[in-house]
Amino acid sequence: METVEIDKIHVNDRSFCVSYPLEDALLLASVAKLGVLVPLSLLRKGHPIIVTGFKRLDAARRLGIRELPYVFLDISERQALLTAIHDNMTRPLNTVEKALCIDKMLTAGFKVEEVYEVMTMLGLPPRESILRTVISTAWAEEQAKSFIVRHQLPLTLVERLFWFEPEERYGIIRLADSVHGTVSSYREMLRLMMLLKVKRGAIDFQQLDGAKDADAIRQRLKRQTHPLLSDLEEKLKVLLSSCALPPHIKVRVDPAFEKESIDISLRAGSSQEIEEALKKLECLTGQGLFRSIFELTHGTPHRV
Amino acid sequence: MSSPTVRRIESKGSVVRDCPGTRKHICCGYKTIDLIEGCPLSCSYCILRGYLNNPGIAVRTDSGAVIKEIDRLIARIGTHVLRFGTGELSDSLALDDELHVNGPVAQFFGERKKALLELKSKWASIDHLKPYLNPYVVISFSVAPQRMIDMEEKRTSPISARLKTLKKAQDWGCFVGLHFDPVVIYEGFEKDYADLIDEIAGTLDLKRVIWVSVGCLRFTPPLMNLFLREKRANLLHSEFIMGEDGKFRYIKAERVKVYRMLYERLLEKEPGLFVYLCMERADVWRQATGREIETTEDLTACFDRRIGEFYGGSFA
Numbered sequence: 265m266e267t268v269e270i271d272k273i274h275v276n277d278r279s280f281c282v283s284y285p286l287e288d289a290l291l292l293a294s295v296a297k298l299g300v301l302v303p304l305s306l307l308r309k310g311h312p313i314i315v316t317g318f319k320r321l322d323a324a325r326r327l328g329i330r331e332l333p334y335v336f337l338d339i340s341e342r343q344a345l346l347t348a349i350h351d352n353m354t355r356p357l358n359t360v361e362k363a364l365c366i367d368k369m370l371t372a373g374f375k376v377e378e379v380y381e382v383m384t385m386l387g388l389p390p391r392e393s394i395l396r397t398v399i400s401t402a403w404a405e406e407q408a409k410s411f412i413v414r415h416q417l418p419l420t421l422v423e424r425l426f427w428f429e430p431e432e433r434y435g436i437i438r439l440a441d442s443v444h445g446t447v448s449s450y451r452e453m454l455r456l457m458m459l460l461k462v463k464r465g466a467i468d469f470q471q472l473d474g475a476k477d478a479d480a481i482r483q484r485l486k487r488q489t490h491p492l493l494s495d496l497e498e499k500l501k502v503l504l505s506s507c508a509l510p511p512h513i514k515v516r517v518d519p520a521f522e523k524e525s526i527d528i529s530l531r532a533g534s535s536q537e538i539e540e541a542l543k544k545l546e547c548l549t550g551q552g553l554f555r556s557i558f559e560l561t562h563g564t565p566h567r568v
Numbered sequence: 569m570s571s572p573t574v575r576r577i578e579s580k581g582s583v584v585r586d587c588p589g590t591r592k593h594i595c596c597g598y599k600t601i602d603l604i605e606g607c608p609l610s611c612s613y614c615i616l617r618g619y620l621n622n623p624g625i626a627v628r629t630d631s632g633a634v635i636k637e638i639d640r641l642i643a644r645i646g647t648h649v650l651r652f653g654t655g656e657l658s659d660s661l662a663l664d665d666e667l668h669v670n671g672p673v674a675q676f677f678g679e680r681k682k683a684l685l686e687l688k689s690k691w692a693s694i695d696h697l698k699p700y701l702n703p704y705v706v707i708s709f710s711v712a713p714q715r716m717i718d719m720e721e722k723r724t725s726p727i728s729a730r731l732k733t734l735k736k737a738q739d740w741g742c743f744v745g746l747h748f749d750p751v752v753i754y755e756g757f758e759k760d761y762a763d764l765i766d767e768i769a770g771t772l773d774l775k776r777v778i779w780v781s782v783g784c785l786r787f788t789p790p791l792m793n794l795f796l797r798e799k800r801a802n803l804l805h806s807e808f809i810m811g812e813d814g815k816f817r818y819i820k821a822e823r824v825k826v827y828r829m830l831y832e833r834l835l836e837k838e839p840g841l842f843v844y845l846c847m848e849r850a851d852v853w854r855q856a857t858g859r860e861i862e863t864t865e866d867l868t869a870c871f872d873r874r875i876g877e878f879y880g881g882s883f884a
Contacts, residue, residue: 427797458796462804492807492819520809522820524851562851563820 265303267331273304274311275321279341280348281314282368284360284409286322295323303333305351307344312336315344316351345372349382359422360401360409362386367402394419400426411437415450424454428461435469445478453478456485463489496521496560503560507553513541517561524561526554573624574667583628584637587656592812593847594861596781597648597868598686600656601638603628603669607658609690612720613750613785613803616657617794625663631672638676642683648868649875649883652677655688655708662691671700678702682883684875686745692725692733698740703879706778707737708745711768713760716752719802727764731771738776743878749783749846751826753806753818758829765833774838778878779871782830783846786817813847820852827856842874 304317314321315337324332337344349365357365365386369379380390388394401412401422412422425433436457440450460467471488475481487494500517509515516527530541548554583602589595606625607616628634642650654660654670664670670687674697677685686706687697694707701707709730712720717727725733734744746768751761768774785803787795795803808816817823827845834843844867845853853861861867875883 455796459804462796462799462801465801490807490809490819492821493809518812520811520819522809522812522849562855563824 265333266335268304268306268312268334269331270321270325271330272311273306273321274309274313275325277309277311277313278318279313279368280307280316280345281318282348282352282357282361282364283318284358284364284413286319288319288323291319292323292326295320295329296327300324300329300332303335305337305347306334307337307339307341309341315348342372342374345369353385357386358413359417359419360404360413362388363398363401366395366398370399388419393423397423397426405430405433407437408433411441415440415447417447417450421447421451421454424451424458427458432457432461432467435467439469439472439475439481440478443475443478443481445481449478449482452482453485456482456489459489460485493521500557500560503553503556507548507551509548510541510544512537513544515557517557521561521563524558526557526561574663575624575626576629577626578628578630582637583634584641584652589864590786590811590813590815590847593849594845594853594867595847595864596844596871597651597864599641599650599652601634601652601654601673602657603631603634603654603673604658604663604667608662609659609721609723611690611724612722612798612800613752613787613791613795615787615791617791625658627663627667627669631669635673635676638673638683639680642680648872650683651686651871652683653686653688655686659689659691660687661689661693661697665693665696668696671697674700674702674705677704680704688745688747690721690724690730692729694733694737701737701740701742703741703743705742706745707734707742708747709734710747710749711764712748712752713757713764715760716754716757716802720752720800727767731768735771738773743776743778744772745778746780747783747846748830749781750785751782751830752785752803753822753826754802755805761830762833765830765837769837774841777838777841779874780834780841780843781846782827782843783848784818784823784826786811786815786847788815792816820849823848824852824855827852831857842870844870 300320300323302317302320304320305315306312307315312334317332321332337347339347345368349369352361352365366379366383366388369382379395383390383394383398388398397419401409404412404426408425411417412425417425425436428436436454440453445453457467472481472484475484483494504515512531514527514529516529528545530538532538532541585600585602587595587598587600604625604627607614608625638652654673660670674685674687677683678700681704684704684706686708688708688710690710692709694701711727711730714727717724734746737744748761751757792808806822807819809819811817818826827848831843834841843857845856845861848856850860850862853859861870
């Protein structure tokens with residue numbers, strides 16, 4: 265197989281690069297052990313430029329390898345881009361890589377129908393709104409791209425992330441990285457942040473700093489977006505903790521405080537346990553616990 | 569009004585349905601006639617933005633078949649007075665001057681004299697309907713402070729035009745309805761709604777308003793996403809929870825406060841007004857109005873009594 269010196273390749277031309285990130289620990293280990301087995305695909309354009317093999321090139325450079333196997337492709341630039349995209353489709357692509365595929369097609373002047381066809385192959389709904397998000401992703405700052413890939417954010421969350429201004433996005437990423445949440449916790453966090461931004465025009469990140477985990481951030485955001493509901497939750501928490509319910513008696517209140525009724529459940533292994541539980545409930549009723557809870561679920565004092 | 573793409577379609581299956589209502593909430597038991605699907609008014613909060621998939625407007629052309637279906641339903645249900653409306657999947661009047669779909673249906677209700685047709689709208693145009701109007705047709709308008717209309721109902725008629733049109737309908741002998749729906753909580757909404765009620769009382773004969781509905785803003789999760797994307801600060805000003813029907817609505821305490829305020833102000837103007845809450849819970853009914861409305865049947869019975877007050881025994 266013919267080889268080419270890396271210096272003779274136009275390595276900075278990333279016209280056909282749809283890989284992100286280029287660093288790949290597994291590939292690096294493989295190249296270190298066996299060298300680059302699959303040749304790079306190159307296109308003649310002054311200096312040769314790479315069509316496929318960007319990750320292999322990156323691994324080789326890191327390992328100090330100077331020569332790589334290659335094949336020249338005798339195709340047009342449009343065909344070269346499609347070759348790069350289809351070659352990479354053989355592995356699961358992350359959201360940023362999908363975005364790069366689509367953005368490069370648009371830049372290369374492919375028709376919208378052709379772009380939509382590839383979007384469908386990549387599992388992206390072929391819609392204008394999705395296209396907008398995809399373009400934003402492809403052009404995003406490095407920090408945002410890296411965040412999206414590290415946390416495997418689906419496109420719906422990426423769309424929410426790009427709804428914010430770049431400075432806000434920076435704040436969100438910094439905050440999210442500090443607590444290592446799950447995709448669902450980021451979804452809720454972003455939803456509350458959007459709501460807060462719409463309601464107040466800005467997000468005060470200082471108020472959110474120092475939260476110990478994603479749930480603490482969610483609670484702090486919720487106190488701002490849902491002050492009445494947070495107040496009800498807080499009052500309920502105080503009431504339930506003050507009455508020291510035994511673990512086998514549970515009192516459940518509708519989380520939205522819509523239903524007036526509450527659910528009380530008890531677990532018992534004998535008649536005696538049932539009697540004890542009922543006594544406890546009677547005692548709590550006498551102390552006014554349930555009246556206080558019903559005041560919360562009624563939502564407002566009754567009409568007189 | 570410039571007309572969007574209008575498709576004329578034949579009815580496939582039933583076009584008269586029970587109002588879909590909403591789970592675990594009390595419905596007024598209204599029947600909807602889907603003469604038109606789609607609306608050119610494009611109000612920002614409209615539930616149709618999340619419901620209808622086809623852009624443009626679809627119009628049923630076979631009014632004869634539609635009327636037969638209504639007639640069969642009226643004949644079958646003798647337990648209470650049926651109320652029908654064409655404003656569920658569209659605005660009843662926005663395109664009617666051009667499409668003329670309501671006229672024959674309105675005429676039928678006048679001849680049948682056994683049920684009511686409510687034409688519900690935000691578009692102040694009824695002159696073309698004058699030959700068809702009769703006491704069995706209720707002209708209703710959604711009402712909102714002009715500030716709200718300017719922000720969220722940009723293509724609709726101004727409130728003053730809506731009220732003038734209602735007055736005209738009253739002058740022609742029709743009963744009219746008012747729908748404070750959706751009521752939106754925004755900065756300064758209390759004063760705006762108080763002023764609106766003053767304006768209504770100054771324009772209409774409240775003794776000839778057959779019903780007034782009040783319903784706070786509620787919407788599906790896809791609409792919440794849309795409001796967020798469009799930064800609808802006005803619509804999202806207050807605090808929302810997810811109701812038992814899976815729709816976002818204001819937290820209960822806020823809804824009760826709003827309903828009480830509107831209910832009391834309206835009754836101050838005319839103690840005999842029939843004010844009902846749209847898609848609410850029994851406990852909210854109780855707290856806001858002091859009335860025990862537990863089920864859709866309870867509310868339907870209230871409507872029957874109200875209709876009895878207005879029409880006497882003519883529905884017997």
